[in-house]
Amino acid sequence: MSLVGYARVSTDLRDTAAQRRELKAAGCTEIHEEFASGTMRARPVLAKLVASPGRGDVLVVVRIYRLARSLSHLLEVIETLEAKGAHFRSLGDPIDTTSPQGKFTLQILGATAEFERALIRERTLAGLASAREKGRVGGNPGLRNRDPEAIAKVARARVRSYFHKLNKEAQQWLPAVRQFRPRLPWENVVRIINSRHPGATPWTVERLRRAAGRFVMDRLLDREVLDRAPPSQKDDRLLAIIAGIKSSAPEMTLKEIAQRLEAMREPTPLGRSKWATSSVAHLLERAKQAGLLFEEARHDQQ
Structure with missing residues (x-):
């Protein structure tokens, strides 16, 4: 089991030194930091940690507000980690999904979130019913009257x-x-x-x-x-996927790319489920020749 720390501050004018000290003291062997607002959904460092954790690993934060935007976001992150065989721990909150007590706390949080959603639905329906009894109809009066403005x-x-x-x-x-x-083609760009x-x-x-x-x-x-894309070759799809993986994480090794493809359940050119590093290297070279990686590097330098 490996403890992986995640530290976040909302601006690069502050630093994560205090968080890093607490995470290190808790036994984290690696610590990832991110400078982003807690309200931002797109946080690349967190997304990468949640997308491919090691089985049995524990994602550790100092407090849950360093990780999640809301209760529903927290539950979503933890569910994703648990589905991949990983766990979550907050040093300053009673949440540790490796322990029975932490899992019990998580169940309470889940029930609380569901209760809040049910209350909101009930209040909304009650408000609409009360308005109808008083002869009022919800919505924009101008839209109801089809007013062009x-x-x-x-x-x-x-x-x-x-x-x-x-x-x-x-x-x-x-x-x-x-x-x-x-x-x-659009399909390949989406995969990238x-x-x-x-x-x-x-x-x-x-x-x-x-x-x-x-x-x-x-x-x-x-x-x-x-414009319409030219006719695609049989393995253009694989080239696009491998180019996308490599350009998003240039430090990834051939073995790590092979593991990512297997996790994506992407078959090899011969239809097999197990990827060899030699196949990855061959396709990466073809992607470079096709300009999928060379242009990415040139674009980043501009």
Whole structure:
């Protein structure tokens, strides 16, 4: 069993020294630090730790607010770790999923979260019923009356909200779209993005096309990214996946890439489940020749 520490502060003007000392004193053999707001969903360091923990490993934090944005987020992270055979421990809170007491505390938290959701639903339904009894109908009066100005206002608000969401997620998808479209099909670009960000919500072809189309409309992307890709070769898909894995973590060894492919249940070119490092090396070389890795390195240097 290995103790893996996670330290976070919300700004790089502060440091994680105090957290690192506590984590080290608790026996953590490795400590990962991240500078990000607790309200941010996209935290690459945390996502990587949760996506591929060692079996039996324990993710350790000083306090739970260093890890989670909310109770539901905390439960989601712990469930993901438990599904992979790993555990979670907070030094300043009574949560340690390696012990019966810690698991009991977790069950109480889960029940509390469900109770809060049930209360919110009940209050919402009661409020709507009370409004109907008093002759009031919920919703926007302008929309109910089909007022053009009200409809246009809501539409503009939805567009702004959608663009704001895309802009927050741009670090996930925009570099890959700029680099690989239209040279690679949308399916391959999606695989590259998902392999680079294993802890994030998976992208789909339709979702990525909509995002790119929106940025093209706002002239933040060249229109050519929407062009049809040339006919793909039989193993273009594998090249795209391996290029995505390697470019997201250049320090990964051939053996680690092989293990990642096996964890993804990605078959070898011969349809086998077990990957050899020689096969990974061959495909990496082909990816470089195809420009999938060379252009990534050049892009990062700019």
